[in-house]
Amino acid sequence: xxxxxxxxxxxxxxxxxxxxxxxxxxxxxxxxxxxxxxxxxxxxxxxxxxxxxxxxxxxxxxxxxxxxxxxxxxxxxxxxxxxxxxxxxxxxxxxxxxxxxxxxxxxxxxxxxxxxxxxxxxxxxxxxxxxxxxxxxxxxxxxxxxxxxxxxxxxxxxxxxxxxxxxxxxxxxxxxxxxxxxxxxxxxxxxxxxxxxxxxxxxxxxxxxxxxxxxxxxxxxxxxxxxxxxxxxxxxxxxxxxxxxxxxxxxxxxxxxxxxxxxxxxxxxxxxxxxxxxxxxxxxxxxxxxxxxxxxxxxxxxxxxxxxxxxxxxxxxxxxxxxxxxxxxxxxxxxxxxxxxxxxxxxxxxxxxx
Amino acid sequence: xxxxxxxxxxxxxxxxxxxxxxxxxxxxxxxxxxxxxxxxxxxxxxxxxxxxxxxxxxxxxxxxxxxxxxxxxxxxxxxxxxxxxxxxxxxxxxxxxxxxxxxxxxxxxxxxxxxxxxxxxxxxxxxxxxxxxxxxxxxxxxxxxxxxxxxxxxxxxxxxxxxxxxxxxxxxxxxxxxxxxxxxxxxxxxxxxxxxxxxxxxxxxxxxxxxxxxxxxxxxxxxxxxxxxxxxxxxxxxxxxxxxxxxxxxxxxxxxxxxxxxxxxxxxxxxxxxxxxxxxxxxxxxxxxxxxxxxxxxxxxxxxxxxxxxxxxxxxxx
Numbered sequence: 001x002x003x004x005x006x007x008x009x010x011x012x013x014x015x016x017x018x019x020x021x022x023x024x025x026x027x028x029x030x031x032x033x034x035x036x037x038x039x040x041x042x043x044x045x046x047x048x049x050x051x052x053x054x055x056x057x058x059x060x061x062x063x064x065x066x067x068x069x070x071x072x073x074x075x076x077x078x079x080x081x082x083x084x085x086x087x088x089x090x091x092x093x094x095x096x097x098x099x100x101x102x103x104x105x106x107x108x109x110x111x112x113x114x115x116x117x118x119x120x121x122x123x124x125x126x127x128x129x130x131x132x133x134x135x136x137x138x139x140x141x142x143x144x145x146x147x148x149x150x151x152x153x154x155x156x157x158x159x160x161x162x163x164x165x166x167x168x169x170x171x172x173x174x175x176x177x178x179x180x181x182x183x184x185x186x187x188x189x190x191x192x193x194x195x196x197x198x199x200x201x202x203x204x205x206x207x208x209x210x211x212x213x214x215x216x217x218x219x220x221x222x223x224x225x226x227x228x229x230x231x232x233x234x235x236x237x238x239x240x241x242x243x244x245x246x247x248x249x250x251x252x253x254x255x256x257x258x259x260x261x262x263x264x265x266x267x268x269x270x271x272x273x274x275x276x277x278x279x280x281x282x283x284x285x286x287x288x289x290x291x292x293x294x295x296x297x298x299x300x301x302x303x304x305x306x307x308x309x310x311x312x313x314x315x316x317x318x319x320x321x322x323x324x325x326x327x328x329x330x331x332x333x334x335x336x337x338x339x340x341x342x343x344x345x346x347x348x349x350x351x352x353x354x
Numbered sequence: 355x356x357x358x359x360x361x362x363x364x365x366x367x368x369x370x371x372x373x374x375x376x377x378x379x380x381x382x383x384x385x386x387x388x389x390x391x392x393x394x395x396x397x398x399x400x401x402x403x404x405x406x407x408x409x410x411x412x413x414x415x416x417x418x419x420x421x422x423x424x425x426x427x428x429x430x431x432x433x434x435x436x437x438x439x440x441x442x443x444x445x446x447x448x449x450x451x452x453x454x455x456x457x458x459x460x461x462x463x464x465x466x467x468x469x470x471x472x473x474x475x476x477x478x479x480x481x482x483x484x485x486x487x488x489x490x491x492x493x494x495x496x497x498x499x500x501x502x503x504x505x506x507x508x509x510x511x512x513x514x515x516x517x518x519x520x521x522x523x524x525x526x527x528x529x530x531x532x533x534x535x536x537x538x539x540x541x542x543x544x545x546x547x548x549x550x551x552x553x554x555x556x557x558x559x560x561x562x563x564x565x566x567x568x569x570x571x572x573x574x575x576x577x578x579x580x581x582x583x584x585x586x587x588x589x590x591x592x593x594x595x596x597x598x599x600x601x602x603x604x605x606x607x608x609x610x611x612x613x614x615x616x617x618x619x620x621x622x623x624x625x626x627x628x629x630x631x632x633x634x635x636x637x638x639x640x641x642x643x644x645x646x647x648x649x650x651x652x653x654x655x656x657x658x659x660x661x662x663x664x665x666x667x668x669x670x671x672x
Contacts, residue, residue: 026484092491194379197372197654201609202627202646206380209631209639210387282498289500290613294628309502316506317521319514327503334498342494 005042008050012038067095089343096339103333106152114146118154119301126315135322139311147303148326154298155305156333158219159285165223166284167277170230175261177231178238185235192228200225200287205296213296222284229283233276237269244268271344278341282334289330305330361662369655376647377429381422384636425640434641439633444641448623452645454525455615455622458538459607462545467600470550474557479584481562489554496551501610505544505617512540523618541618545610553603560595564588594665601657605650 012035019028034057041049071094075083089097106113115132116122120142127137135144177185195203207221241247242265250264291297292306300307305326312323387393392408393400413421428434434444477489496504513521519540529537564570565588573587574580612624619625623642630638 029484193372194375197651198376198379198643198647199605199609199650201612202643202650205612205627205631206383206639206643209634209636210383286498286500290502293500293502293613294616294631296628296631306500309506313506316510317514319510321510324503324506324510327500327506331495331499331503335495338494338498 002047005047005050008038008054009035063095064091067091067098070094070098070101085347088347092339093343096336096343099332099336100340103152103156103336106149107156108153110150110153114143114149116143116146118142118147118150118303120146126312135325138308139314144308144312144322144325147308148305148329150303151305151308151326151329154302155289155292155330156285158215158298159281159288162219162222162288163226163277163281163284165219166226166280167230169223170227171234171273173227174231174234175238175265176257177235178242179257179260179265188231189235192231195225195228200283201290204287204291205294208291208296213299215298218288218291218297222287225287226280226284230273230276230280233272234269237272238265241265241268275341275344278337278344282337282341285330285334358662362659365655365658365662369651373648373651376651377426377644378422380640380643380647381425382418384640385418429641429644434644435637437630437635437638439630439635444637447626447638448641448645451621451623451626454620455611455624457534458541458545458615458620458622459604459611461535461538461542462549462607463604465542466546466549466553466603469546470553470603471557471596471600473550474554475561475584477554478558478561478565481558493551493555496547497555499548501544501548501613502617504547505541505614508540508544509617521618523620525621538620541614541620544614544617545607548610549603549607552606553599556599556603557596560599561588561592564592564595591665594661597660597664598657601653601660605653605657608646608650608653 012031016028016032016035019031034053038050038053041053045052068091071086071089071091074094074097075086078086121140122143123133123137123141125137125139125141127133127141129136133143133145135148138144138147173188177188198206203225204221208217211217211221247260247264250260255264288297289306292304293310295307295310297306298304300311308326309323315323392405392412392414396405396408409415413424425435432445432449434448436442437444437447440447473489477486480486509521512518520537521540523538523541525534525537570583570587573583578587611622612627614620615622615624616628623645626638627642627646629635630642
């Protein structure tokens, strides 16, 4: 028994006793179940397993602390109305916002942050990390860290572009279908059915095999694949608004369709649409990452997280973690967006769950 | 009973039409190529004679509609034409791989379905507790991770660092069944992780939705024990959403399987499709897409039919 193991259990048991004494039920259950789990993993894995748990718990605590501080920061700098909403945000949502903020910074200021260019060959292939290269070199001897930073700009930027295009197409068609109805509604509805009846990745592969893999094709194909989701949601939401009396009044005033959409319907259906934008971004981002991973997305030498994983995958068979970092970057952003969307949906659904 | 049969038949007819439309889409998408297939395959440097020869060999001198019906008739009998790159019959290239892919998907489904339904019900019963919150965060993380991320993590920890399972799922004909299960465990586990997360969340939502209905409240108020509320009152009505959830997620496996096969170098249809896309081997791409799309549509169809059969309310539309 090393001092680390003794200190570890002493801390956990002390903390659970304190929690029990002050009647903090949730904290007690959390800490005490962690103690029980540690007993089992400690017997099986020994001190290294306990060290792993300590690191994980420490990182979780750090993430929680950061999100708490970030939420307080946001509450202070935002105006009255927004800060009131932010106060109700759970820590997970605050964490999501913090991650999105960090990614945005990395993307916008990539050339300033990254020590080397994204296509700059600076050392031998798969060189190990040193002072100049934080994460070592990739399969061509380019700086891995710089490429990950640039990836924030390329991968996320492309996904954002495709999402916006999908959103504009889907929302416009949905709004038109809801206001005009008739043959356009039928036509767009059936078209959406057909697109949605083919799995998205399969559809994308079919289209990319035909039109080749350049950026414009990827953006348009991905936007077409995901616009039916937006179309259906917009049509449903706008369909509820269209039957309202004030729309009738506007129609009687003689307002045109475009005015109705822009001034009457859209302002009354923004909340679900914003949440949908977040979800849609996750789908698009994962699809493009998958395509890049298959070698059919963003083409080299542009730095992109999906293709970086594939190019450096051989390192994994030597027990190296580095190829997983870009993949983790993809996962982290998607999780972050999902956290924020979860909170938004929860808010707009008005606490429906029992 | 006549009503049910009619409803189911109607739904099946709709499914058949969807399948037909999708086949048209898959076939005519290739017609959108600038120039035609022969030109695209041979490239810019080809002489007019070679292009004309290939065109004749592929039957491109006939109008597209006639070729479509030939292709569709062939596809229905399992004949998808000839690969442009290797000259091999597409059906020969696909048949073994299709069995492999089916095996992998079934393997994953057999593990994922019971586990996720049980976990989903447990999480729904313990809703808003710490356990539920942790499960929520974990499933969300699993859904948000790209399949290749999960796959490589499993390779790193279970194959490279500890050597429990092989990292590459190579198959050979003379393997025993146990050996086969062992070799394909990591790809199956990757799929299980993704699908279980989806299924758990959807099962949880379905059960919570159900538990909020007034008749459950009534049962509770008249003093029925909690387990009986679940088994006798909630479960019969929960089958419809659960069947739906299962079928939808099996359909989700279809997309997941492509990436997972590439990660583990598993000899399945997904891998074949990705290779064919890179080589622009259109007959193979079309065949694979049709197979994936058909499976997807059939599973969605199964979900709808299952919902009609288990939910009497759907049989009497207002």
